[in-house]
Amino acid sequence: MNTMGIPPFIPELASEHALRFEYLFWYITITSGVVGLALYAALLYFCVVYRRGVNPGPTPRILGSLRLELAWTVIPAFVFLSYFAIGVYVFNKAAHPPEDSMEVFIIGKQWMWKAQYPGGQRVIIGGNPRNMTEAERNSIGKLVIPAGRPVKFTMISEDVIHSFGIPAFRQKMDVLPGRYTTMWQHPTKTGEYHLYCDQFCGTWHSLMVGKVKVVNGAEFDSWLMGHQPFQGSDNAVDGSLAHEGRQLFLKLQCINCHSATPTGKAPVLEGLWGTRVPLKGGGGEWADDQYIIESIRKPRGKVVDGWEGVMPAYDESQVTNEELNALVAYIRSLKKGQTPDNTQRFPAPNGAPTDRTQSPPPPKKGN
Amino acid sequence: MSAKHNTPALKHHFEDLGQQHACERLGIWMFLATEILFFGGIFGAYTVYRYLYPHEFEVASSHLNRTIATINTIFLITSSLTMTLAIRAAKLGNKGELIRWLFVTAALATAFMVMKGFEYAEDFHEHYVPGRMFQDELKSARDEIAGKSEEDAKKHQFKPERQKWAKELAVQVNHKHVDPGKVQLFLCFYYIMTAIHGIHIIVGIGCILWVAWEAWRGTIPPENYSTVEVVSLYWHLVDAIWLFLMPLLYLTGAGYKH
Amino acid sequence: MSIAAPQGAPAAAPVPPEPGPLPVNYLNNGHSIWSWLFTVDHKRIGILYLVSISIFFVAGGIAAGIVRLNLLQSDGAIVSEDAYNRAFTAHGVMMLFFFLIPAVPAVFGNFFIPMMIGTKDLAFPKLNLASWYVFMLGAALAIWSVLVGGIDTGWTLYPPYSTRASQSNVIPGVLGVFISGFSSIMTGLNIMVTIHKMRAPGMTWSRLPLFVWSLYATSLIQLLATPVVAITLVLLMVERAWGVGIFDPSLGGDPLLFQHMFWFYSHPAVYIMILPGMGVISEVLTCFSRKNIFGYHAVAWSSMGIAVVGFLLWAHHMFVAGISFYAALLFSLLSMLVAVPSAIKVFNWTATLYRGSISFQAPMLFSIGFVVLFIIGGLTGLYLATLGTDIHLHDTYFVVAHFHFVMVGGMVMGYFAGLHYWWPKMTGRMYSDFWSRFAACVIVVGFFFTFIPQFVIGYHGMPRRYPNYPQEFQFFNVMSTAGAGVLGVGYLMPAVYLTLSLINGKRATANPWSATGLEWVSQSPPPIFNFDESKMPVVVCGPYEYSLGVDQMGRTLPDAPTGAPAELHEGTAADGHGPTSPAKQES
Structure with a gap:
């Protein structure tokens, strides 16, 4: 690549979705290109053959042709519908992640991305290098994901709207404050690719960029291990996102009401995730991430049938979005019989995680 | 073309009065369509948030002054009647009666605005205004009952300078988890909607008085009363919008028990 | 001479030959500044709009120039990120709200709708004047907000950025847009x-020129x-304040x-921008073919x-x-539907x-430039309406290029087509034939060079609103x-030769293009009430009877210009309008 680079004809294709995109893209390009060129040819032909010098008039009085007009109404309509149909097929694949996807939390923030892996590892991506020290510049990481495995990105913003886009995967999704959006990818090709913020988000919008590094599965596992090793095999592994959530669960005193046995104050949360919850006043709701978040932020909105809406709301000053992720991960991982004992609240757990610092070395298991 | 140049009411660019009236009538109906979409936008936004935060909207609405609103509703409905009577007078060519009914309409509208002014003044006096005033007032009330249980807080004797709404809201915010931000959101809608409506009323008063002036000058003969009709259509729309505002803003919290 | 003129008004009175004072027309009827500022003549108001939006076109163009120059280098060639963000916002706000939306409706719509349907003025002349003042008030606020530091939200003004994070003058700018919106409503x-109620006798709905339909x-x-x-x-303003x-x-x-x-609003608004352009094209293509x-x-x-x-597909900007998934499906399907009528127009x-x-x-x-560019603009819209491709192309330069192909390639070309088509009627002067043809070619070439590359980098994923981008x-x-430079020169040329034509352009005949519309019936420039008051037009046939050689009043058309420069301005006496003097010749 020279200094004033020219990109390749077809940009890098690094995922299954990217390939589907290309097929659709070129299908549209070729079909509409044929029509466009035919129109250009007709225009050119008419302009040359019927120019006034050759054809001074008078002209025939042609008012139209119903048959022709119907043809160029109906045929394009069907072609457009074929775009729509194939587009829906591609979009449908892109919108629904497979069950076994590895989930990576993405947090957008002016002007950087933070990625949290299920093991608790964190990477900071992007930021304005001009305002950074050398050490900080070196600490900017890459979003490492494995080739050949589906990866789901669950995304939220801490401030304004961003958009998480990776051209090599041919997909992007807006990252909103206050609600989760998701996208998933099945990377197929190792390499480093651009990651952009696509929704204008302020002064350094154009520096909210970074790299996605797709590595093969084994490399990814060792990267994960090296970055921060897994320990134990409990549902909430020390150092994992769920473990962090567990500590928050104790620290915020959620455990006082949501204990292992029904106390009369609040429902037990074991095995809650993924079930259908009956709501007070009729109806029900699937206990998914969104519902759990709502129940923390706005607990009185959808109260479980048989309980009083007494839980206080936790706004962003009390539980940050990052901590919310941890709590969700914990509640999701909570299986029967695993609610911690109320006494485990003491000694006080480690404080909430801060940016750009590694978690302290995990304490011994079963503290 | 026969009517051309015969009557001073015919504007230069129209063929005849029929065309002029048709234009004026169509114009005002189109204008009303834009007005409906203008208010439709804010009604839509209101609906979204009412659906999201029904409880807070109910609480916030319950502190508004429904007495004034009811009186104002009566004023406006009556003014629609008098406006229609004015049209009748115009059609019959009864100049004195036309002017009289227009003045009654304008007077009712003015009365509405005066009452509205009293209501705003009361709200401001009570600091029931989104922003700093609201937050300070609520905070001092909440500080007084900080740490108390719900029962105690309800029995608490607030300092006399505390506003009634703040006392009730403080207990609710501290214990029943009303989100004060959403209460302010409702208040925002309340002020924006009533202010925009109020501007429409003021414009309406101006138009009515202008028609009365024209009538007094004798430029509204019975065969050319479309000015009155146009203003009346506008006036009815302003009334109709109030009939939507009244339940949305005032009656929402009417049944709320603190 | 005329054929079959039922009202028996073949307009036989010859206009005195020039040189000599022009007959009374809307331009020489009062020269004071007040005669312009308080005019209720739709033609003068159209001219007021023309002057105003030209200023905003230049202002928006300067902002575009800053944007393009800055993108010469991958880390910003001339201005800081903050300045860049303000420049592209100023470009968007100026061009969309203060140029494209009023361009054709408020200038040519104002000027020609009453003439084309054969009436003396718009239905509400005072409202028309008020709309210009409201527009100028809004524009003044927007300009002021740019002068005191600018807005950096993009023209889309998405919260929470615009309401919370932005440090710029959002409120005055938004207020300006808000106010100018009312001028748009008034004009509409x-x-x-006017179209509903004031059509000339015989001007039925199916005899309306297509420009009138598109403005309707x-x-x-x-x-x-x-x-x-x-x-x-x-x-938005309340939230921010x-x-x-x-x-x-x-x-x-x-x-x-x-x-x-x-x-x-803003999705239908792009049809506010493009539909009038389509109307102009229908007029010009028929006349010149x-x-x-x-x-x-x-x-x-x-x-x-x-x-x-167009009202039913706004959320295709939000895929x-x-x-929700199903909302996206619905809006994608509806977006495909709107492509059908656009396709019909191009084929027709x-x-x-x-x-x-x-x-x-x-x-x-x-006009041919319009069709050529609009074909690309329209077809690339399909990529963005298709869900599977939009999720990559959204918010990239592909969108920027598509939008400019439709708005600049479509609407601005349509605007210039209309300006050149009606300029003789509006001013009574002919502009340089050579330079105007040359400018049209330069603009099309510059346009291709400016925006085709943007499709490529958009497809490659370059996000919009990026002052810094990969090598x-x-x-x-x-x-x-570079293309934008050519385009800028192309846009400057009309400013020069059109201005010069006012000074030394040849006098235009009543109907220099031999067109059929009623606006060509009266002298150039038109009299104060558009037509001779004793002979208001009566319409006997449809708008485009070029092959019969009659205008809408059934009178024979003058000979069409062959295209050679000298012939354009001689005029023919066929419809009773005298020839112009071969005054200052210019090539």
Whole structure:
């Protein structure tokens, strides 16, 4: 690549979705290109053959042709519908992640991305290098994901709207404050690719960029291990996102009401995730991430049938979005019989995680 | 073309009065369509948030002054009647009666605005205004009952300078988890909607008085009363919008028990 | 001489030969500044708009120049990121709200709708004047907000950025847009009522020129969509001023609500911008090919179809914004539907040229340029309406290029086509034939060089609104900037030769293009009440009877210009309008 680079004809294709995109893209390009060129040819032909010098008039009085007009109404309509149909097929694949996807939390923030892996590892991506020290510049990481495995990105913003886009995967999704959006990818090709913020988000919008590094599965596992090793095999592994959530669960005193046995104050949360919850006043709701978040932020909105809406709301000053992720991960991982004992609240757990610092070395298991 | 140049009411660019009236009538109906979409936008936004935060909207609405609103509703409905009577007078060519009914309409509208002014003044006096005033007032009330249980807080004797709404809201915010931000959101809608409506009323008063002036000058003969009709259509729309505002803003919290 | 003129008004009185004072017309009827500022003449108001939007076109163009120059280098060539953000916002706001939306409706609509339907003025002349003042007030606020530091939100003004994070002058700018919206409503209302109620005798709906139809459709959108954005902007300003959570999720609001309400206006608004351009094209293509429009009803009703369906697909701007899966399906399907009437128009325009007698004066060159560019603009829209491709192309330069192909390649070309087509009528002067043809070619070439590269880098994923970008996009960005330079020169040329034509242009005849519309019946420039008051036009046939050689009043058309420069201005006495003097010749 020279200094004033020219990109390749077809940009890098690094995922299954990217390939589907290309097929659709070129299908549209070729079909509409044929029509466009035919129109250009007709225009050119008419302009040359019927120019006034050759054809001074008078002209025939042609008012139209119903048959022709119907043809160029109906045929394009069907072609457009074929775009729509194939587009829906591609979009449908892109919108629904497979069950076994590895989930990576993405947090957008002016002007950087933070990625949290299920093991608790964190990477900071992007930021304005001009305002950074050398050490900080070196600490900017890459979003490492494995080739050949589906990866789901669950995304939220801490401030304004961003958009998480990776051209090599041919997909992007807006990252909103206050609600989760998701996208998933099945990377197929190792390499480093651009990651952009696509929704204008302020002064350094154009520096909210970074790299996605797709590595093969084994490399990814060792990267994960090296970055921060897994320990134990409990549902909430020390150092994992769920473990962090567990500590928050104790620290915020959620455990006082949501204990292992029904106390009369609040429902037990074991095995809650993924079930259908009956709501007070009729109806029900699937206990998914969104519902759990709502129940923390706005607990009185959808109260479980048989309980009083007494839980206080936790706004962003009390539980940050990052901590919310941890709590969700914990509640999701909570299986029967695993609610911690109320006494485990003491000694006080480690404080909430801060940016750009590694978690302290995990304490011994079963503290 | 026969009517051309015969009557001073015919504007230069129209063929005849029929065309002029048709234009004026169509114009005002189109204008009303834009007005409906203008208010439709804010009604839509209101609906979204009412659906999201029904409880807070109910609480916030319950502190508004429904007495004034009811009186104002009566004023406006009556003014629609008098406006229609004015049209009748115009059609019959009864100049004195036309002017009289227009003045009654304008007077009712003015009365509405005066009452509205009293209501705003009361709200401001009570600091029931989104922003700093609201937050300070609520905070001092909440500080007084900080740490108390719900029962105690309800029995608490607030300092006399505390506003009634703040006392009730403080207990609710501290214990029943009303989100004060959403209460302010409702208040925002309340002020924006009533202010925009109020501007429409003021414009309406101006138009009515202008028609009365024209009538007094004798430029509204019975065969050319479309000015009155146009203003009346506008006036009815302003009334109709109030009939939507009244339940949305005032009656929402009417049944709320603190 | 005339054929079959039922009202027996063949306008036989010859105009005195020049040189000599022009007969009284709307231009020489009062020269004081007040005669302009307090005029209620729709033609003068049209001219006021023309002057105003030209200023905003230049202002928006300067902002575009800053943007393009800065993109010469991958880390910003001339200005800081903050300045860049303000420049592209100023470009968007100026061009969209203060140039494209008023361009054709407020200038040519104002000027020619009453003339084309054969009446003396718009239905509400005072409202018309008020709309210009309201427009100028809004524009003054917007300009002021730019002068005191600018806005950096982008023209889309998405909260919570615009309400919470932005440090710039959002409120004055938004207030300016809000206020100017009312001027758009007033113009739309005026035009719609005029078309409904003030058509000349015999001017039935199916004899309306297609320009009138397209402006009818435009006015419908202006009337019904603009109030929604007005209230949305009020809510935005309130949120920003008082810090309440209408759209800001951290305060309980919903940012997607803003996007829905904003696009409910702003999507139909792009049809406010493009439909009038399409109307101009239908006029010019028929005139310069001496043909009836191919499929009058299809072209007329496709305008209405676009206007109505255009209201139903706003959320295709939000496919990746977090709307539900099924909402995305629905809006994608509806977006495909709106492509159909646009396609019909293009096919019908092309078919109109078949067996015509085509000459290539500047208006025709601009119109063919419109069709050529609009084909690309329209077809690339399909990529963005298709869900599977939009999730990659959204918010990239592909969108920027598509939008500019439709708006600049379409609408601005249409605007220039109209300007050149009607300039002789508006000013009574002919402009340089050579330079105008040359400018049209330069603009089309510059346009291709500016925006085709943007499709490429968009496909490669370069996001919009990026002053810093990866190295590999630099080649195409430099190419685009170079093209923009050519385009800028192309846009400067009309400013020069049109201005010069006012000073030393040849006098135009009443009907220099030998066109059929009623606006060509009266002298150039038109008299104060558009037509001779004793002989208001009576319409006997449809708008494009070029092959019969009669205008809408059934009178024989003058000979069409062959395209050679000298012949353009001689005029013929066939319709009773005298020839102009061979005054200052200019090549």
